Amino acid sequence: MIGNWQKIHQRIIKRQVPHAILSWRYLLPKQNRMVHLHRKTFLSAWADYPRILWCLIALYSYTTWYLYYAWRQVYLTWKNRSKVLFNEQGISPWQQLKSLAALALLHSIPPHFYYQYQLHRFSEREWLNFIYTHELPHWHHMMSPNICARSQHLMSHKHDFSLEMKRLGLPTIPSVIDVKRGRITEQQLFNRQSLFLKPECGSRKEGCYALSYHAETEQYHLYGNNVGEGLTQVQIQAIIGQVASKQHYLIQPLLENHSLITDRCQCDELVTLRLITKLNEGKPKLVSALLEVPVMASFNRTIPIGIELEKGTLLDMPEQYLYLDKNAQQLIKSLANFNLPLWPDVVSIAEKAHCHFTDINSIGWDLAITPLGVKLIEGNINWGVAPHQLIGYIPLSIN
Structure with missing residues (x-):
């Protein structure tokens, strides 16, 4: 029960963008296939939950978006990025503001995508030809609904x-060592070989470390997020041991x-x-x-x-x-x-x-x-x- 509440709090209550696109184009006839796929993603999101919970999630998500987050993000995005596009492309700040508002309010798409995808190069009816990251993972689930x-x-x-x-x-890549939430020993780490350490379940290099061995000096250097320089072997082992005690880790040769x-x-x-x-x-x-x-x-x-x-x-x-x-x-x-x-x-x-x-x-x-x-x-x-x-x-x- 506590785990479900934490999941809902993290993925829904604290979330500042919608979980899928809600576009006015869903109401129009003869729309292209991408519009229908975005609509299907919206309707099939949170497929593991009862339909009544889907309704409550959608009500909360889009109410907070249209009443607060959309307006705030439109203003901040326009304030921080409109000048660059005006100087480079000559698109007026007023035109950019109108497009940002249309993107956020007519399609519930976070306005920063206007600049990231350079949507000024496309007409408004072409915006839904793109896939947007705030639709993930629901887009992929919709496209592959029957994964075994x-x-x-x-x-x-x-x-x-x-x-x-x-x-x-x-x-x-063969795994040299498969550490199942256990203590990593000195012999496993420091064997005159460069290694790559990563969580058994994870993505985008989160929680990963590279342990580089330099034969000339016989020294080891640890690379990773928030890792300092000049660490001793004892300090390196302590860092790796701490993270490996919390989740399953793999140790592989550094390619x-x-x-x-x-x-x-x-x-x-x-x-x-x-x-x-x-x-x-x-x-x-x-x-x-x-x-x-x-x-x-x-x-x-x-x-x-x-x-x-x-x-x-x-x-x-x-x-x-x-x-x-x-x-x-x-x-x-x-x-x-x-x-x-x-x-x-x-x-x-x-x-x-x-x-x-x-x-x-x-x-x-x-x-x-x-x-x-x-x-x-x-x-x-x-x-x-x-x-x-x-x-x-x-x-x-x-x-």
Whole structure:
């Protein structure tokens, strides 16, 4: 009972945006398929709860949105971001304010998406062609309503996923140690090998750590969020031991980049690829791909770069320059037209992996290109939709 109340408090009462899009276009005839899918997401949200509870959640969520949060977010977003768009594109602050209000009040879409998706480039009737992150995870649940227990388990438990993919002949990362809420020993951590530690259940690098071993100095360096520099082995073991006592952790080899990627990206940290595959007439097909290059001096921030799907060529994305710093702009320019090594293998592995999850409409895959070939890191049901729609600011073709 306490757990359910905490869940409701965190996901509903404290939430400052609606859980789905409520658009006036739902009332109009002859709307396109995306409008119908947004409407279906709205109606099928919170599917595990009784319908009366869905009504109460919707009543609370949209009442607080229309009476307070929408107005507040429109004003703050307009105040903080309208000047940049006016200087770069010449769109008047008054026109921006009207569009922000329409986005928030006519469609219950948080106004910051006007700038993130550059919606000024589209007419109002095209706004619902995009998928918005505040609809997650309900959008993915609506698109894949009949996920079996096996698929749900493998997608949410990384160790079992890795073992199953290995059994099926796909190249994954072996877990050196599977720590089930226990004490991590000194021998497990400090064995003259660089390691990557991650929660067995988790996403977006939350709770992850990289333990780098430098053979020249025989020293270990721990990298992660809110981790200081110059830590001793005793301090490192204490930090890892504390987090591992609270949840199930995996310890894996720290992957290295393929030499061509290291040279071109000028980055020692692992550069990952995020691919989206979708079932098309029962067969998986790649529909979007990104290269995520780590930002220096940041453990979990990356610069996403679009990938041309046929040849694996990195794209120049001048549309994004408006909201990127000069270093990120320079990186994207320098990598433009670079052909990723082993690209056919990357696509083949992702599509083959999806063949074993035919009850899931679309899956986000994390992969890495290493000196030993392509490695499948993990799959995600509730993958992030925003980065993939920033490639040319084109809506995802997954409907």
